[in-house]
Amino acid sequence: MNQPNDLRSTLEPFLAACAAAIGAPHVLTDPHDTAPYLTDWRRRYQGAARAVLCPATTDEVAALVKLAVEHRVAIVPQGGNTGLAGGATPDTGGREAVLSLRRLNRVREIDPHNNTITVEAGVILADVQARAADAGRLFPLSLAAEGSCTIGGNLATNAGGTGVLRYGTTRELCLGVEVVTPQGDVWDGLRGLRKDNTGYDLRDLYIGAEGTLGIITAAVMKLHPQPAARVTALAALGSAHAALDFLSLAQRFAGPLLTGFELMSDFCLQLVGRHFPQLRYPFDGRHAQIVLLELSDSESEEHARALFERLMETALEAGLVADAVVAESLAQSQAFWNLREHIPLAQAQEGLNVKHDIGVPISRIGHFIEETDAAIAAAVPGARMVTFGHLGDGNLHYNVQAPEGGDAKAFLAENESTLNRIVYDSVNRHRGTISAEHGLGQLKIDEAAHYKSAVELQLMRALKQALDPLNLMNPGKVLR
Template sequence: MDDLIAELAGALGEANVLVSEQDQAPFLTDWLGKYRGAARAVVRPGSTTEVAAVMRICARHKIPVVPQGGNTSMSGGATPDTTGDAIVLSLMRLNSIRNIDAISNTIVVDAGVVLAKVQQAAQQAGRFFPLSLGAEGSCTIGGNLAANAGGVAVLRYGTMRELTLGLEVVLADGRIWDGLTALRKDNTGYALRDLFIGSEGTLGIITGAVLKLFARPHARATAFVAVQDAAAALNLLPAVRDRCGDRLTAFEFMTGECLALILHHIGDARLPLAAMPPAAVLIELSDQDDEPGLRERLEAALIDSVEAGLVLDAAVAQDVTQAKAFWHIREGVSEALVREGKAAKHDVSIPVSAMADFVTSTDAAVRAAAPGIRPIVFGHLGDGNLHYNLLPAEGQTPADFAAIAPDLTRIVHDEIVRRRGSISAEHGIGQLRVGEMKLRKAPLELELMHQLKHLLDPAGLLNPGKLLPASPTN
């Protein structure tokens, strides 16, 4: 046992320092199977003080550290490189709900708590935590914060940055910043909290958080709506919002091609419309009102929109079972894409008003560059986040598709940047997009980001090779 491993074992206990290939295997591959790395050890601290001890040891030995939560990153952000130099620091043992304050509407949690557990704890306290993701049964709060996760309710509640009041963070040298404040107002200087949210573990290791809770919605109204295209969906958004106000919780867009893919691969998914539409929107309202009244409000908005020519057809769920069936269609997209095979995936953000133009222009551009290519477009239209995926042409070999995928990504991202959008809305940069940062970020932005990185992690030990490209001075 070398000195590093011996010190880590002394701090955490041998059972929590994994060195065998078999024990490490689950931590070294991302959940999409795209990235596989190696590590000197996988460590599993059980407290913030143990995380700090690990960081002090690694700082002394100059060992890189890759923080990992539920290992559900969509961009390889929690997977080490192949050198075997780094250790993986798993936060899964930091899994306690520290406190719930129903008066202040806050919950204090460890970073390794699975998102679904936070949702359940809030519900048991008569409150509501609104972040909802496809991976909520396995992703952790620390990972959600590191990637500034969004999900389906951003339209009403915001991203993790908006849902967080305070953080506890272990710095690269092992010091602990206790920023676990539950204050809604604190005008005493820089918002350090916001530096760490979305930093993908490159500035510090989040070990705890104070999150906002909300009144639990007692009523929901859900509709599955057929529209002609993204432009019609975009015009429908203010029509529904004007009638329903901030009761509008979700506004999810899917093209007809996307729907067809879901229905082909997800056997129990059923389209609640008379015919396959050119595109569809899944709308959900939530409130404290009685459910029939909320449903009437949504129906009135849809009737107005039919008369205005924005809606082709619509089905309004009459009970919870029907609402779940509507959501089952939307939630089946990821599985359908996996079953279909290799895809070029893009998680992008655009000003909401530019969404329809982006879809039309980008569809035309990628089809011109690669005849037969199949755009599968869906996402959170209400907050400007689209998942713009490209499937190979029918009969195209994986090798041929892989050869053109970088050019297709360049086309998509050029269209994004032209509209002052972002090449990563909620999945993070990780190692997937790090090579594009020099192309997509202004030099001054990158300079400031590198300065912050050097200030907080001067030795470059935290999650190397993720988010930030190599500094020009390195």
Template structure:
């Protein structure tokens, strides 16, 4: 893609100001700064401008202008991504197209259990709007106060309720997308069944803005549960956690909503960085599982299910101990232990992060085989292992040995990735479960995807975005 001359850049930006208004074309460094650095602070890019359209038509108009001037586009939602998918490179040739102003909840159909929203809607606001109609939108993750629906769909976000409700892909019935040519595809259909050809919706979900810009979505809603019960179980090993998962599923069925594994090191890290959070057990344990049950019947029903399951787990010595939250505040405190792990990591220093998925049955073997390999290669490194065991997703992060600087340890990132990702491949897993590929994992994807898969992906990219202007350098 050829570089723009100064005169052409000025002409393009003047046209954008005509389309959007001066206020919504940001070119000054202080104004653009929040849009150019990723959430983890690992990368700061450069951009020709940050464009902030206020309607779907304005998005389409901007895309057409970018096509005319051959300007790359980096779509951005809440900028909470972890793989450099929503920030530009350092060339300064791209525009960041922020969807933050597209934040209207267009329609709620409580009888059809659907909500139609703009892509820039904050996830938490969607959750609250659903609750106001007596419904539940179950997607839940740590960044829900700032991440947007468009970003959630573009990365096929997971979160803590995937075990019961599925990823973002399963929670979306229809999409509205601006294509790389500036056309608006209206696929906002609230249908559970629609067998009329290729599923374009699924093509755009998880594509990280490389095939088009999601501007709206029809989301699935569910009945609000009558009660939710949270418990924290202490146990000896990941194998015990797997046994507990099977036991809970046998006893509780679809009522089991969340099942989160956390190592002792994770909780020690959280308590060290956030000493006000609760310490549920007097004695330390090797592993912990945070689990949640939701009942459509009553709190009494949920408590009965949980008590019987926990009792069976104690009787069979699957777990060593357990605490059950008896109030909303206690439940929130237990969940904060899990949700503060990434925040505690950030406060403690840099980590080499891995967002992997494995067959659930393979997770204990993966952990017990991979941890010694990392210790052998990088003596003293510290494993921050936690995640959504119920759906096979681990955040398998590696922290530096005590006394080693972040910079010195991060220089080993490729070698650490090789140990972890090679073992993921050995167990037929994936190097990205819910964070996406972005620019950070692009080379890793090329290493582990088959040549045929990569060829098919490139064929789709070339067919839909022949100019290559949509989020270039991401995924492929």
């Protein structure tokens, strides 16, 4: 995006100093070069920037932040630019600088005995998984964008994914971080410790803060033993309430071996079948809800299959499950996961929609779906619900598709604010959250302010003011 000449003229001292610090080829100002960094993943936000800065080391990040302080330039940290809430997109004023961390892409250390891997912020998530596997270990964070998202972005948004039930969120997978503060100092918190009671837990301040308190440049992440076997199954159920009862039964049978428990409504799989017919619906009849569950067994595949068979037999006898199929091969297991992973793609093919990344206590999920579905049907007749997500940790992607055959763009323009209010009011009544794993970014900043208490907002603002008094770290995100 071209910038006015008068603005450009005020940039020269800052840009020249940045070029001296990291090399002119890594200070991008040409619109063709900066364009990929200025639009968010969903193409909902289009920003402008003074420059895109591409440092290669933590010291270079620190030098750039010090220059930003000197010249009063706001910094927008960015990893793989796969976020879904606009948290890594600059505003439209052209006075901010995007700081891309993609060149900080080294794996610094793997410690098999400590079960840790130390990686820089720009390492792609799939590469962390691969390096862990090379060392005979498992890095369990897994999500749809793992081939392009970075570990720094995962930490900045406290990403969840499909393994939270067993392994926790990104926060729970992180032992220590290295951070460049808003003053350009470097805090070396890269401690691979499970226990450290020596004061405030500064690490947790930065995880999930979306770059508003400082810039994470590296982290020590937990590794786990590779499972001896993974076994995947699909189960068909009559309702979300039955799925909750099935979850309790599965946890009783499998305990920590249960690593995945994903809920998909029938309409989700209808959309997948419509737009990706090569992905076959696994059951003969239609069922209100489908659960994808996975066991990771440290003993053997035979042990996992025997456990699965006992679980399914008990669930069928109890009437919780109407039908079930266990994957007989890795290919079939991947086919089951493909059904789940293609839901967002199928929804995008179907047309514009209103997305919600909400979380409620697991016990309330059935009631939340029933009550909120009814409220939406009354307010917007014909709206189609695309409900899927991580039932095991209470996180639902509760999305609303326009009525079939209607004008989707007009549907959004006329109903998005109404639908958001219905959904978020319902979430609030059930003591939930309006953002379970995508963060607030700029998308939900006003909604968060509406539902958080005055005390909570004041505490957040006090932290922001104390750590970033000049408001140069990703302004306009998380807090106004």
